Each structure stands twice: as C-alpha cells, then as structure tokens.
Amino acid sequence: MLRLVIVLGLFACAFGKALNLHDTDGNYRELLLSLNKQLLHSLETQEGLPNPSVHLALRLSNYHNHVKEDEHLNKLKNDLHNExxxxxRNNQPVTGLLALYSLALKSSCYDLNTVVFMVTEKSETLLAQxxxxxxxxxxxxxxxxxxxxxYYQYSLGVLALCVNGIRVNNHVTHKLIKAVEHENFKHGDVESIDTYAVAGMALQCVKDSGSYTHNAAEIDLALSKIKHKLLASRRTDGHMGNEFSTGLAVQALIAMGSEESEYSISMAAMRTAARNNIYHNPMAISQTLPALQKQSYLKVKGKECLNEDNTLVLDMTDPVVPLPSDTKVAVIVEVVMSSGAAAAYQVDVPKGSSLLEALDLLQMRNVGFTFEKESSLWGPYLSMVNGEQARQSDRRYWHLSSDGTxxxxxxxxxxxxATQTITIKNTTY
Known part of the structure; x- marks a missing residue:
C-alpha cells in the first residue's frame, strides 16, 4: 500500500511538472490576461442577455477595465433585471439566475438594498425575493x-444569500445537507461535479457564518463528503469531472481550505486546456478564471472594490471569420423520442462545422427533421426536436452524444x- 502511495505521488509530481513546463510567472500572467481579455471581448459580441457569471469573474480578477465593467453592470441592472x-411575474423558476445576479452586483460593491422587483403590486428587494x-x-x-x-440552482441560491450576509433558513440548509448525504446530485445517471462544487462553497459559507444551529456535525460531514466526491472525480489528465467542471471544483476546494497539493494537478490541467483554447465559451472562462487566480465565489463576501488594478486595455482586433472547409464529413443524426421511437437522418457538412450548423443544414433538407432552440448562459440549447419538447418543468432535456459518448x-x-453518429435523446433527470 505504501509503495502504491509513493508511486502515485511520483506520478502526480511528474505529471504536474510536465504540464507546468511553460509556466514561468510571466507566461502565467499572460495567460490570465488573455482569458481576461477574452471575457471583455465577449461583452461586445454576446447575443441575448448580459451574463452575470462573466461579470462575477471579471470582478474577482486581479486585472480590471472599469469602463467596460461598469458598462456591463448597467446592462445587468437593466436588461437582465427586466428579464x-x-x-x-409569470411564475417561471429563475433561482440560479437570480442568485448569480445578486453575486454579480455584490462583486461590484453595489448596494443590493436599492435593487427592487415589482412582481405583485408591492416592491421587494432582490435579496428578499x-x-x-x-x-x-x-x-x-x-x-x-x-x-x-x-440542486445546482438550489446551491447557488444558498451561496448567494450567505455571501450577501443574509441568514439562510436552517431548513433550507438542512435540505441541501441531506441531498449531499443521499447523493442526489445527478444529471441523468452521471454525478454532477458542478453541483457538488457549488454546494461545497454554499455549505462552507454557511458554516463560516455560524448560522446553522441545527446540527454542526452534519455540515462537517457533508463538506467532507463533497471534498471526497470532487477528488475522486479527478481523471488521469487532472480534470475533475470534465474540462468544464474543473474550474468550479477547484474553486470549491480552495473555498473549503484544501491544501494546494490537493488541487495543483487540476490547476495545471486547466492551464493546459486554456492554452489549447478549450475554454472558448465565455461561460466556461468565467468559471475557470477565478480558480486559476486561486479565488472562489466566497471572496465576493469581503469584496471592497478599493485600490484595484485598472490597467487592462483591450487590443483592437478584427473578428476572425473561419472559411468553410472544402472537405465534407458525413454525419448521422439519430433522434430518440420520450416514447423510445427513433429516427435517423444523414447529412454531409463542411469539416469543422458546429453541431448547430449541421442541424440547420439537416433541417433545410426537408427530410422530416425539425428543431427549435432557446438561449442560456452557456449558449443555445435544443428545446424541441421533431415537434416534441423536453422541458425543465417536466424534468426532461435533450441529451447529446457522439458515437455513444x-x-x-x-x-x-x-x-x-470526422464522420460520426450524433444521438439526440429525450431524457429525464
């Protein structure tokens, strides 16, 4: 057993050194500045609503462009607020969005007591809502x-209340603790590392506040289990869960006071992924950048917005428009309805096309395949395929896989x- 521990330790050390080969202080700073600038550029090109997660990451960063950040703050207070x-008013659940909105405002040291919603005839503050x-x-x-x-949105709600200094109802916290205990954080059959991460930050904040008086030992057990789940999810390449959940997972470990040695391999994996442009989606960058700067969402609680570096300048760049490839790739699109009925279609698309572009081409062929999409903070997602909806209210979604993955x-x-089979399956969660 001791030999195994030593071997694993040597592997981790060697793996970390291999990933850190180019990480001098100067190179690392350039990487962080590059991610920061990508987020700022996304503010100019974003479609749909302003993204509170992007604002949160910009405000937690060590580098700032106050003019751009203030412009985005005003968009949040108007466009997102109205949405x-x-x-x-329409009784549509928006727990996660409301929580992120409050965290974004708090990160700019904005007085949340002045932010009100007119849902009924009387106004209520954001935090009361x-x-x-x-x-x-x-x-x-x-x-x-x-x-x-x-439970992801539920955890965000607990975190946002706590970070903003609002005492979280013991019963609200207790429900989250029990969900951890019973391992209810799943998306389909897969454990949601993102949810464990946000729950970890939320429960750590509640613990630090001293407001949970129900049973102090339970919250410690829940935090211990969350930490175990995060570390157990680490792949051989260092990512926890997958490339897009690692940022939140590292944030959670930092928030829970873990030793740096417990997440250093995952930090190195994120740096490598960032250099390979894996995090080109603004939402992905917004969850990764704080972790790369050893920050977590808990830092918002003590944010003072004083003596900030305000030297970040955006370079003037012309948008890069990729030319369509002359090489065609055959794609089979398989649709599996909630009843289990399946239909398959084939379409040839230019190599390098997005899946959305492939689905657009398929729909234009008028072969019986139709789809509709809706917007989210991560970008568009499928809401209806071949006339059938997969709605959150029914706890269903369209699960996407390529050759079974x-x-x-x-x-x-x-x-x-490359040639592949894309399966679009109406799935419950």
Whole structure:
C-alpha cells in the first residue's frame, strides 16, 4: 500500500511538472490576461442577455477595465433585471439566475438594498425575493423530494444569500445537507461535479457564518463528503469531472481550505486546456478564471472594490471569420423520442462545422427533421426536436452524444471533425 502511495505521488509530481513546463510567472500572467481579455471581448459580441457569471469573474480578477465593467453592470441592472422580473411575474423558476445576479452586483460593491422587483403590486428587494424563492425551493423538496429547479440552482441560491450576509433558513440548509448525504446530485445517471462544487462553497459559507444551529456535525460531514466526491472525480489528465467542471471544483476546494497539493494537478490541467483554447465559451472562462487566480465565489463576501488594478486595455482586433472547409464529413443524426421511437437522418457538412450548423443544414433538407432552440448562459440549447419538447418543468432535456459518448459542449460549441453518429435523446433527470 505504501509503495502504491509513493508511486502515485511520483506520478502526480511528474505529471504536474510536465504540464507546468511553460509556466514561468510571466507566461502565467499572460495567460490570465488573455482569458481576461477574452471575457471583455465577449461583452461586445454576446447575443441575448448580459451574463452575470462573466461579470462575477471579471470582478474577482486581479486585472480590471472599469469602463467596460461598469458598462456591463448597467446592462445587468437593466436588461437582465427586466428579464428576471418578467419571469417572476409569470411564475417561471429563475433561482440560479437570480442568485448569480445578486453575486454579480455584490462583486461590484453595489448596494443590493436599492435593487427592487415589482412582481405583485408591492416592491421587494432582490435579496428578499431570493429568500422567498429559496423557501419555495425548500417546500418543493419537502413534498416532491427534489427542488423546483435543481440542486445546482438550489446551491447557488444558498451561496448567494450567505455571501450577501443574509441568514439562510436552517431548513433550507438542512435540505441541501441531506441531498449531499443521499447523493442526489445527478444529471441523468452521471454525478454532477458542478453541483457538488457549488454546494461545497454554499455549505462552507454557511458554516463560516455560524448560522446553522441545527446540527454542526452534519455540515462537517457533508463538506467532507463533497471534498471526497470532487477528488475522486479527478481523471488521469487532472480534470475533475470534465474540462468544464474543473474550474468550479477547484474553486470549491480552495473555498473549503484544501491544501494546494490537493488541487495543483487540476490547476495545471486547466492551464493546459486554456492554452489549447478549450475554454472558448465565455461561460466556461468565467468559471475557470477565478480558480486559476486561486479565488472562489466566497471572496465576493469581503469584496471592497478599493485600490484595484485598472490597467487592462483591450487590443483592437478584427473578428476572425473561419472559411468553410472544402472537405465534407458525413454525419448521422439519430433522434430518440420520450416514447423510445427513433429516427435517423444523414447529412454531409463542411469539416469543422458546429453541431448547430449541421442541424440547420439537416433541417433545410426537408427530410422530416425539425428543431427549435432557446438561449442560456452557456449558449443555445435544443428545446424541441421533431415537434416534441423536453422541458425543465417536466424534468426532461435533450441529451447529446457522439458515437455513444456524452457531449460536454453545447450545440454551438461542439465541432464536427470526422464522420460520426450524433444521438439526440429525450431524457429525464
């Protein structure tokens, strides 16, 4: 056993050194600046609503462009605020978005007591509304054994209340602790490392606040289990869960006071992935950049917005428009409905096309395949395929896989590089 531990330790050391070959202080700083600039550029090219997660990452960074950040803050307070208010009026669940909005405002040291929603005839502050939403989530767990949304959003809600200095109801926290205990953080059949990570930050914040008086030992056990789950999810390449969950996982380990040796391999894996442009999606960068700077969302709690570096300047760059490839790739698209009925279609697409572009080409061929999409913070996602919906309210979604392997990227990010079968399956969670 001792020999195995030594071998694993030597492997980790060698692996870390291999990944850190180019990580001088100067190179690492350039990498962080590059990611920061990518986020700032995304503010100019983003489609849809302003992204509070991007704002949060910019504000947690060591480098700032206050003019751009202030412009984005104003968009959040107007466009995103109005969207959330509309959703609340229509009784649409927005727990995660409301939580991220409050964290984004807090990261800019904005007075949240001045932010109000007119949902009914009387106005309520953002934090009062978030507290009310979390009560609804808790009640839904009580009679349905699951949140109104999901445990990822539930965890974000607990985290946002706690970071903003609001005492979290013991029963709300208790439901999250029990979900950890019963291992309820799954997306389909796969454990959600993202959810464990956000739950870890949320429960650590509650523990630090001293507000959980129900049973102090339970929260320690839950945090211990979360840490075990995160570390056990680490792959041979250093990523925890997958490339896109590692940022939150490292944030959680940092927030929970883990030794740097416990996440250094994952930090190195993120640096390598960043240099290989794996994190080209702004949402992915927004969750990774804080971790690369050894920050976590818990840092928002003590943010003072004083003496910040304000020297980050955006370079003027012309947008790069990739030319379509002359090489065609055959793609089979298999659609599996909720009933189990399946249909298959074939389409030839230019190599390097996004999955979304491939689906557009297939739909234009008028062979019976149709789809609709909706927007999210991660980009567009499929909402309806061949006339059938997969709605969050029904706890269903369209699961995407390539040759049997689940995709970790969305329809606009995943690129078609070779012949393959894409399966789109109406799945419950």
């Amino acid at each position: 959330i208010q509309s959703s609340l 978030l507290k009310k939403v979390m009560e609804q989530e808790k009640e839904h767990v009580a009679f349905s054994h699951r949140p109104l949304t999901n 689940s995709l970790t990227e969305g329809v606009s990010d995943f690129k078609i590089q």
